[in-house]
Every structure is written in C-alpha cells, then in structure tokens.
Amino acid sequence: MGGALVVIGSVKGSPGCTTLALALATCWPRGERLPAPLVVEADPGGGDVAARFGLAESPGLVSLAAAARRPASPQVLSECVQVLPGDLHVIVGPTGAQQAAAAVGLFAGQGPGLLRAGMGTAGSVLVDVGRFQPQTVGLVAAADRLLLVTRGEADALAHASGKVEEYHGAGCDVELVVVGPSPYPVAEISSVLGVERVHLVPWEEKTARVLRGRGAVPARRWRSSPLVRDATAMALHLMPPVVTRRPGHNSAVHDAVPAPVAQTGGQPLAEAGERT
Ligand SMILES: Nc1ncnc2c1ncn2[C@@H]1O[C@H](COP(=O)(O)OP(=O)(O)O)[C@@H](O)[C@H]1O
Ligand SMILES: [Mg+2]
Known part of the structure; x- marks a missing residue:
C-alpha cells in the first residue's frame, strides 16, 4: 500500500478521535491516483458513526472481522464499506461495547493485512480505535x-x-493532537511530553456538529472553517508522497501531492439543508 495506515486513539475521556478521523477523511487529498481514504471505526468501547449518521451497523466492522479469516482481497474490504454524503467511505463499528470489543479483538490480528491488500497502491486508511485498549495493540503495532x-x-x-512514554518505550513514534484550547504553548507541550510533532485542532461546534451527522453547511463556509483548514494541513502532512513512474525513467519519482489531481480543503458531508 502506498497510502498511509493512520491509527487514531486517546487515553481518557472523549477528546474527539471520531470527529478527527472523519475531518481528516473529508480533507484527505483525492484525485486520479489518490482514492478516497477509508475510515475504520475500531473502538472497543462501541462505535458512534452508525448511530450519528443513521446507518445500519451491517455491513461494518463485524463483517470485516469475520472476513479477516478469508484470503485478503479488495472485494472483501469493499463489501464492508458504507459511503456517507461527501463520498466519505467508512466501515462502522458496532454500537454495543461487548460486540465491539470482540470485533476489534478479532480484527486487530488479520485486519491490517486485509486493509493493506484492499486499499491498493495509493489508498490510505484512518483507523479510529477510540481509547487505546489491549484489543487495539495489534492495530497500533501495524500503524504507519x-x-x-x-x-x-x-x-x-x-x-x-x-501513554507517550509507554509508546516510546515500545519503539513507537507518536504524534500528539490537542483538541480545543490549551493554556500551554505547542513548544512547551512538545518538550515536556517529548513528542516531536504536536498538531492543534480548534474547538468548533458548527463543524463538529456536521461531523456528527447533524445538518450541513454550504461548501464555501465548510472550506473556511478553521477545523477544516487545520485538518487539511494535517492530512497533507500524514499523506505519504505519491510514487509515480514516469515514462522513460527507471526510478520511482516521489512527488509531493500532485496539485493538478489533488483536491484538498475537504467536502462538506452534504451541501445544503439541515437534516435535524
Ligand atoms: N474540534 C471539535 N470542536 C467541537 N466539538 C468537538 C470537536 N471534536 C469533538 N467534538 C465533540 O466532542 C464530542 C466527542 O467527540 P468524539 O469525536 O465522538 O470523541 P471520541 O471519539 O474521542 O470519543 C462530540 O460531541 C463531538 O462533536
Ligand atoms: Mg469515538
């Protein structure tokens, strides 16, 4: 897979993992060689996306966890995907915690291989694990x-x-995402926690509401949202360089995200009208 396997999780509370995963997905560069990213909701505490967007829980993570026993193929993955407005591709987690914990535990073993096989050469996957738990260890270990x-x-x-200390001790590189205001400057957070990269995500009710499946905003307002702007910058940072082979060249050429085909700034989940 030329895309990135990004794992998003938290330690305590509900700081905004699911909101961030969906925001990144809407802002992820897309184009001819850049397929829509896939959001996988693998939260052992229970998923929220199906309920928030009025989707069925199936197909979803339970089907994918079961399919992880079958040979990996793009078809296995696509059968589990639901598409939200704004061409947002998601594999929803079951709402119930017991079922979710079982499905995530099952998925964490074979799932990363299935995702890599299924997303082709340029596809990226954003896995929302909610809080890091024993069931999510396999997903964390597989993360780019x-x-x-x-x-x-x-x-x-x-x-x-x-948690940063624990991951550093295990040899995992981790980036911090601070949602909402903080009394501390980024440089201080970075040096005190020992994380090289600290991203800030602004607290923004209106956009977060849309990312909870409640209503919509016009495209122009969506693109001018600070949350969308910062998620777009983060998506560009996370997106690996696109590798292309130009005719007449033997070596792979690493492009930055190619401007003519990359569409950034995100799409609103729907462009008009309030659903609630
Ligand atoms: N950047 C944000 N600005 C405003 N509200 C947010 C933001 N991020 C999350 N929220 C709100 O906080 C609540 C929890 O967010 P959620 O993404 O579900 O957290 P988690 O997945 O970590 O449990 C939701 O009501 C969501 O709309
Ligand atoms: Mg969540």
Whole structure:
C-alpha cells in the first residue's frame, strides 16, 4: 500500500478521535491516483458513526472481522464499506461495547493485512480505535502513523504523557493532537511530553456538529472553517508522497501531492439543508 495506515486513539475521556478521523477523511487529498481514504471505526468501547449518521451497523466492522479469516482481497474490504454524503467511505463499528470489543479483538490480528491488500497502491486508511485498549495493540503495532488525541488541559496532557512514554518505550513514534484550547504553548507541550510533532485542532461546534451527522453547511463556509483548514494541513502532512513512474525513467519519482489531481480543503458531508 502506498497510502498511509493512520491509527487514531486517546487515553481518557472523549477528546474527539471520531470527529478527527472523519475531518481528516473529508480533507484527505483525492484525485486520479489518490482514492478516497477509508475510515475504520475500531473502538472497543462501541462505535458512534452508525448511530450519528443513521446507518445500519451491517455491513461494518463485524463483517470485516469475520472476513479477516478469508484470503485478503479488495472485494472483501469493499463489501464492508458504507459511503456517507461527501463520498466519505467508512466501515462502522458496532454500537454495543461487548460486540465491539470482540470485533476489534478479532480484527486487530488479520485486519491490517486485509486493509493493506484492499486499499491498493495509493489508498490510505484512518483507523479510529477510540481509547487505546489491549484489543487495539495489534492495530497500533501495524500503524504507519500513530496519533494520540487529547484535550489541552494539564490533567489530560498528564494522561497523554504516560501513554507517550509507554509508546516510546515500545519503539513507537507518536504524534500528539490537542483538541480545543490549551493554556500551554505547542513548544512547551512538545518538550515536556517529548513528542516531536504536536498538531492543534480548534474547538468548533458548527463543524463538529456536521461531523456528527447533524445538518450541513454550504461548501464555501465548510472550506473556511478553521477545523477544516487545520485538518487539511494535517492530512497533507500524514499523506505519504505519491510514487509515480514516469515514462522513460527507471526510478520511482516521489512527488509531493500532485496539485493538478489533488483536491484538498475537504467536502462538506452534504451541501445544503439541515437534516435535524
Ligand atoms: N474540534 C471539535 N470542536 C467541537 N466539538 C468537538 C470537536 N471534536 C469533538 N467534538 C465533540 O466532542 C464530542 C466527542 O467527540 P468524539 O469525536 O465522538 O470523541 P471520541 O471519539 O474521542 O470519543 C462530540 O460531541 C463531538 O462533536
Ligand atoms: Mg469515538
């Protein structure tokens, strides 16, 4: 897979993992050689996307976990995908915690291989694991990029700090995402927690509401949203360089995201009207 397997999780509370995963997916560069990214909701505490967007729980993670026993193929993966407005591809997790924990535990073993086989050469996958749990260890181990989402207050950062240490001890690189305001400057968070990369995501009710499946905003307003702007920058940072082979050249050429085919700035989940 030329795309990235990005794992997004948190330590405590509900800081905004699912919102971030969907925001990144809507803002992910797309184009001729850049297929829509896939969001996989693999939260052992239970999924929210199906309920928020009025989707059925099946097909979803339960079907994918069961399919993980079959030989990996793009078809196995596509059978489990539901498409939200805005061409947002998701594999929804079951709402019930017991079923979710079982499905994530099953999926964490064979799932990453299935995702890599299924997404082809340029597809990226954003796996929302909710809080990091024993069931999510296999997914974390398979990640190309690991995002630890937290709020910015001292207590939340202290919890995040413990997890950063644990991951560093295990040889995992982790990037921090601070959702909402923080009394601490980025440089201080970065040096105190020992994380090289700290991303900030603004607190923005209107956009978060759309990402919860409640209503829509016009495309122009969507693109001018600070949350969308910052998610777009983060998506470009996470997206690996596109590898192309130009005719007459033997070596692979690493492009930055190619401007003519990359569409950034995200799509609103729907362009008009309030559903609620
Ligand atoms: N950047 C944000 N701005 C405003 N509200 C947010 C933001 N991120 C999350 N929220 C809200 O916080 C609540 C929890 O977010 P969610 O993404 O479900 O958290 P998690 O997946 O970590 O449990 C939701 O009501 C969501 O709309
Ligand atoms: Mg969530």
